[in-house]
């Protein structure tokens with residue numbers, strides 16, 4: 628008999644920021660395991676391309692244009708996914724951004740934008756999706772933290788605050804929703820080659836080589852590195868795993 632531990636057939640996953648970068652890597656992994664995917668993003672051309680890629684993998688996929696900092700848009704997004712794909716079993720809170728400045732130069736509106744995008748969006752999406760995840764009977768939430776959930780950087784005050792907050796929010800929800808058989812976990816990516824970190828490499832002098840030097844795997848991460856962990860945390864294989872924050876970092880967080 629086929630091993631069903633990692634089988635996502637019949638499941639529906641919502642991936643915020645799923646039209647590129649780490650979100651697309653996770654969406655591709657879950658699609659290959661059989662899940663239908665709702666790609667939640669703002670850039671329609673990128674979302675269309677992502678949906679085509681996912682459909683080529685033999686699953687249903689839809690694009691839902693949504694700004695995850697807008698609470699009524701988030702509510703409408705969840706309703707549309709449930710209507711069009713029939714259910715929600717997996718929510719991946721992945722959308723994120725950074726504004727890289729020293730803390731004393733960061734304006735209040737910049738601080739708020741980062742916290743709203745990286746942390747408050749996870750709260751809003753999780754709260755909106757909770758009834759559907761509970762109805763699923765086997766709900767899974769995957770939140771995306773960072774090395775900045777563990778370490779600090781002079782250019783990442785708001786970003787690190789948001790990513791530290793994601794870990795604590797994950798733990799709270801894991802406790803609250805365990806009785807509903809919803810597992811809530813976080814992934815802490817190391818340094819991954821995406822649009823986000825292309826910006827970081829332009830803005831932070833020497834970053835590329837510093838990351839290479841302290842990553843035991845000897846390379847930057849790729850979006851494909853997130854397919855396996857997404858499938859694990861979305862599937863029955865992780866049914867007794869909740870409240871954790873798992874680094875996917877080529878060893879960066881264990882390097883002295």
Ligand SMILES: NC(=O)c1ccc[n+]([C@@H]2O[C@H](COP(=O)([O-])OP(=O)(O)OC[C@H]3O[C@@H](n4cnc5c(N)ncnc54)[C@H](O)[C@@H]3O)[C@@H](O)[C@H]2O)c1
Pocket residue numbers: 643644645646647648649650667668669670693694695696721722723724744745771772773774815816817818819820821822823824
């Ligand atoms: N790349 C890395 O090294 C790295 C490391 C640690 C954590 N992360 C986290 O991984 C996640 C994905 O980042 P990435 O590196 O793939 O970068 P990315 O820029 O490719 O992806 C971020 C996605 O979030 C979307 N997004 C941002 N604000 C949004 C909003 N208001 N509404 C809807 N969508 C929005 C973007 O449009 C984009 O699609 C982020 O949470 C990021 O903080 C990335």
Ligand SMILES: O=C(O)C(=O)C[C@H](O)[C@H](O)CO
Pocket residue numbers: 725727773774775783786816817818819823824827
């Ligand atoms: O883009 C930045 O400024 C970041 O800090 C991105 C990530 O969080 C970083 O790769 C560490 O995980």
